[in-house]
Structure formats: C-alpha cells, structure tokens
Amino acid sequence: MNNNRNDRFGLGWMGSVAVLLALIALWWVASNAGWVSRVFLPTPQATFASLLEGLNLSAGNGGNGELLAFTQATIGRMVEGWLLASLFGVLLGAAIGVSPAVRAWVQPTLEFIRPLPASALLPLAISIFGLNPGMVLFVVAFGAMWPVLLATVHGFAAVEPRLSEVARCLQMSRAAYIWKMGLPNAMPDILAGMRLALTIALIVAVVGEMIASQSGLGQAILLAARAFRASDLFAGIVLLGLIGFVSNALLAFAEKRLLRWQQP
Amino acid sequence: MTEGRLFRWLRPWVFPALLVGAFEWYARRAAALGSDALAPPSAAAKAFVGAAMDGSLWQATGFTLGTAALGLLLGAVLGIALGLVLGLSRRAAQLGSVSIEVLRPVPSVALIPLAMLGFGFGVRMEVAIVAFATFWPLLVLVQSAVQQIEPRLLEVSRVLGLSARERAFKIVLPAIVPRLFVALRLGVAVALVVAVTVEIAANPHGMGYAMMIAQQSFDPALMLAWLGWIGVVGFAVNAGMVRLQAWVARRMGVQP
Numbered sequence: 001m002n003n004n005r006n007d008r009f010g011l012g013w014m015g016s017v018a019v020l021l022a023l024i025a026l027w028w029v030a031s032n033a034g035w036v037s038r039v040f041l042p043t044p045q046a047t048f049a050s051l052l053e054g055l056n057l058s059a060g061n062g063g064n065g066e067l068l069a070f071t072q073a074t075i076g077r078m079v080e081g082w083l084l085a086s087l088f089g090v091l092l093g094a095a096i097g098v099s100p101a102v103r104a105w106v107q108p109t110l111e112f113i114r115p116l117p118a119s120a121l122l123p124l125a126i127s128i129f130g131l132n133p134g135m136v137l138f139v140v141a142f143g144a145m146w147p148v149l150l151a152t153v154h155g156f157a158a159v160e161p162r163l164s165e166v167a168r169c170l171q172m173s174r175a176a177y178i179w180k181m182g183l184p185n186a187m188p189d190i191l192a193g194m195r196l197a198l199t200i201a202l203i204v205a206v207v208g209e210m211i212a213s214q215s216g217l218g219q220a221i222l223l224a225a226r227a228f229r230a231s232d233l234f235a236g237i238v239l240l241g242l243i244g245f246v247s248n249a250l251l252a253f254a255e256k257r258l259l260r261w262q263q264p
Numbered sequence: 265m266t267e268g269r270l271f272r273w274l275r276p277w278v279f280p281a282l283l284v285g286a287f288e289w290y291a292r293r294a295a296a297l298g299s300d301a302l303a304p305p306s307a308a309a310k311a312f313v314g315a316a317m318d319g320s321l322w323q324a325t326g327f328t329l330g331t332a333a334l335g336l337l338l339g340a341v342l343g344i345a346l347g348l349v350l351g352l353s354r355r356a357a358q359l360g361s362v363s364i365e366v367l368r369p370v371p372s373v374a375l376i377p378l379a380m381l382g383f384g385f386g387v388r389m390e391v392a393i394v395a396f397a398t399f400w401p402l403l404v405l406v407q408s409a410v411q412q413i414e415p416r417l418l419e420v421s422r423v424l425g426l427s428a429r430e431r432a433f434k435i436v437l438p439a440i441v442p443r444l445f446v447a448l449r450l451g452v453a454v455a456l457v458v459a460v461t462v463e464i465a466a467n468p469h470g471m472g473y474a475m476m477i478a479q480q481s482f483d484p485a486l487m488l489a490w491l492g493w494i495g496v497v498g499f500a501v502n503a504g505m506v507r508l509q510a511w512v513a514r515r516m517g518v519q520p
Binding site for chain 2: 012013015016017018019020023039040104105106108109111112113115116117118119120121122123124126127128199202203206207210211217218221222224225226228230233234236237240241244245248
C-alpha cells in the first residue's frame with residue numbers, strides 16, 4: 001500500500017514536470033512557427049543562448065557578458081535591503097508592540113501607511129537623496145520593513161495574557177520579557193513577515209534600478225526591451241524568476257527549521 | 265464619559281500630526297537654506313487643492329483605479345477558474361504544481377519591459393501586469409479554499425448526480441464565498457500597488473506618473489500632494505474591502 005502510494009507520488013511528480021516541459025514545448029512551437037511575433041516572444045533556444053552568453057558560459061565567447069554582474073548587483077541590493085528591513089522592522093516593532101500605550105497612539109498611523117506602495121516613495125527619495133545606489137537601498141529597506149514591523153507588533157500584541165502575568169509575577173525586567181516571551185511568541189509572525197519582505201525587496205530593487213538607472217537586472221531588461229532585444233529581455237526575466245524562486249525556497253526551508261520547536 | 269470618547273477619537277491623529285509638524289518645520293528650514301528638493305506639507309495641501317480644482321487629480325485617479333480594477337477582473341476570473349479546477353481535482357493539482365511553483369515567483373515588475381514591447385504604453389500593458397500579479401494569489405487561495413470544503417457537500421452533489429458545471433456553480437462556489445472575498449481583498453491591495461508601480465516605472469498615465477512628473481519638473485509640493493493622495497486612496501480602498509469582506513462573511517454565517 002505504502003509502496004503503491006510512493007509509486008504514485010513519483011509518477012505524479014514526473015507528470016508535473018512533463019506539464020512544465022509541455023508548456024516549454026508550446027512556447028517553442030509558438031515562437032518557431034511564428035504564431036506570435038518574435039519581436040515579443042523569442043524562441044526558447046535564443047533565450048537560452050542569450051543566458052549562456054550573458055553568463056559567459058558559451059564556448060568561444062570573449063567573456064564580456066554582463067548578466068552575472070547584473071544578477072549579483074540585484075541580489076546584493078535585495079539582500080542588503082532585506083536585512084536592514086528585518087533588523088529595523090523587528091527593533092521598531094518590538095519597541096512599539098511591547099507597550100499597549102505606545103500601540104494605541106502609533107498603530108493607526110502604521111495601518112494608514114501599510115497600503116502605500118513602496119515604489120511610491122521613489123520620487124520622494126530621489127528628491128531627497130538624488131539618483132544614487134544609497135537611495136535605491138533606502139527605498140528597498142523602507143518598503144520591505146512594513147510587513148516585518150507590523151508582524152512584530154502583532155506578534156507582541158498577541159502574547160498569551162497568562163504569560164504576561166507570569167512575567168510580572170517573576171518580576172522579569174522589560175528586556176528579559178522581550179527576549180524570553182515576546183520574541184519567541186512573535187517568531188512565526190516575524191518569519192512570515194520576513195518572507196513577504198523578501199518578495200517586496202526584490203520588486204522594489206528591480207523598480208529602483210529601472211528608474212534610477214542603477215546597474216542591475218532591472219535596468220538590463222528595460223534597456224533590452226527598448227532595443228528590441230527580446231531574447232536578452234527573456235534571459236533577464238528568467239534570472240529574476242530564478243532569484244525569486246531560490247530566495248523563497250531558502251526562506252521556507254529556514255522557517256521550517258526555526259519553528260521546529262513549535263510543532264507538537 | 266464624553267471626554268473619554270473624544271480622547272479616543274483624537275488619539276490616532278496625534279502621532280501623524282506630530283510627524284507632519286516636524287516635516288513642515290524641517291522643509292521650511294531646508295527651503296530657507298536654499299534647497300528646493302522638499303516642500304512643507306502646507307504647500308503640498310495648496311498644490312493638492314490646485315490639482316483637485318483643475319481636474320487632473322480626478323482624471324489620473326480614475327485611470328489608475330479603473331486600470332487596476334480591469335486587471336484584477338482579468339486576473340481574478342482566470343485565477344478563480346484555474347483554482348476551482350486544481351482544488352476539485354487532486355490529479356490536476358499534482359500535474360500543475362511544478363509549473364506553478366516555477367512561474368509564480370517571477371516578480372510582476374519584471375514583465376513591465378515585456379508588456380511595453382508587446383502592448384506599448386497605455387491601458388493594455390498595465391492591465392496585463394496587474395492581471396499577472398493578481399492571478400497567483402487568487403489561484404492559490406481559491407485552490408486551498410476548495411480543498412477545505414466540507415467533503416459531505418461534495419458527496420451530496422455526487423449523490424444528486426450533478427454535472428460538473430452544476431457542481432461548480434451550485435455547491436462549490438457558494439461554499440467558498442467567504443474565503444473568496446478574503447482572497448479578493450488581498451487581490452485589490454496587490455492590484456493597486458502594482459498599478460501605481462507600473463505607472464512610476466514606465467506607463468505615462470495615472471497617479472504614479474503624475475507624481476513622477478511632478479518630481480522631475482521640480483515641483484516637490486505637487487509630488488508630496490500626490491504621495492499623500494495615493495496613501496489616502498489606498499487606505500480608503502483597502503478599508504472598504506475589509507468592510508465588504510466582513511459583511512459578506514457575516515451574511516454567509518461565518519464568525520469573523
């Protein structure tokens with residue numbers, strides 16, 4: 001029975017990959033047969049060739065592909081902004097969330113700012129800081145901070161009241177309360193917020209590169225589109241999808257490991 | 265008693281008032297030192313009234329909201345349809361899983377240049393990107409909503425010998441309505457953010473572009489007015505969706 005289920009699971013997985021391959025085959029047919037103009041939809045093999053060339057992997061290439069450097073720049077911006085966002089989000093969130101009085105005064109403002117698109121801050125940041133890498137990093141960090149901040153505030157607000165009573169009975173200092181009760185309790189919320197923050201960080205990094213002309217994948221795909229180099233454009237989109245996929249998978253894995261103590 | 269109510273009503277406004285006051289002071293000092301990068305909020309309020317009077321405010325707001333709504337409609341219809349299929353059929357869900365996991369993490373803004381190439385500037389490119397961005401969350405949430413339907417409901421539909429279409433419209437859709445509205449609430453938030461982002465990055469229409477052009481023409485007062493207005497519109501739309509969703513949940517007998 002168990003064996004049978006494993007077998008079916010394996011088959012299902014293979015079928016699932018086959019569907020993906022079928023989609024790629026459809027792309028191949030559609031572009032090669034000219035159903036869709038190749039100006040918009042390059043063939044898979046052209047995209048693959050652009051990827052290899054950009055990453056300096058193809059034979060007989062002088063080694064002037066820039067995709068690797070662009071990818072590194074975008075990942076660097078995303079990760080730096082995300083780390084800053086996580087740090088400040090947790091610090092500010094803990095400071096606000098630990099005190100019900102501060103929560104009552106500040107939280108309505110936070111709820112008002114939450115739906116504001118992070119990219120809407122780009123024009124303001126440009127006029128304050130000018131067009132430079134620090135400006136993009138600031139907007140990435142600021143935009144990605146909100147989910148972490150609000151999740152931390154929520155996690156602290158949702159501490160079981162009896163735990164707070166225990167802390168009061170034990171005469172725990174505020175620092176000890178934050179460290180031993182608040183943070184562990186808010187951990188699942190914080191990690192979920194950090195995962196959302198990573199997605200936002202990638203999006204804002206790409207938009208920032210497009211607007212502020214900072215070198216990176218965002219600028220690369222915009223220039224490729226303006227020059228009608230569709231295969232280079234697709235190569236960039238593939239790399240961005242890969243960054244999103246890998247970063248999300250890594251964080252999901254880390255989340256599972258870090259929250260293992262919570263499972264019964 | 266009334267004093268306490270007044271206090272509670274005023275309390276949320278204190279912190280923003282302090283922030284605005286500090287910004288006003290800072291911007292005036294910067295202006296006195298000869299910087300024209302910032303404007304005090306009072307000037308922004310004046311610029312806002314000007315934009316509201318000459319109609320540019322309403323036109324740009326209408327464009328952004330209309331395009332976001334169209335994109336959400338397209339993304340939601342496709343996402344709900346595929347979510348229903350994947351939620352009802354375990355085999356379909358298994359077959360689609362790898363493709364979905366591979367395509368879903370593509371950041372929606374990466375498609376801005378592609379949409380520019382394919383559709384040019386205007387409504388169509390923005391609708392396409394908003395639809396792509398809202399498709400995935402709706403697909404995932406509807407699929408999980410369908411998978412959590414009480415199994416006995418599906419058994420009933422089988423016993424009654426309902427066709428697939430009847431089953432979808434008479435049993436499944438009504439059963440997932442509360443969760444569907446939770447998904448739509450998220451979709452609305454995503455659609456607005458993506459629409460404004462597309463306008464800031466590329467599309468020369470709407471609120472995002474109006475803010476961008478105000479910055480580029482060194483009109484910081486108008487830029488701040490747009491920033492504040494985008495915040496107000498986003499907040500109002502989201503608050504409306506929260507209300508709608510709570511109302512639907514109450515009508516469908518779900519305890520919030």
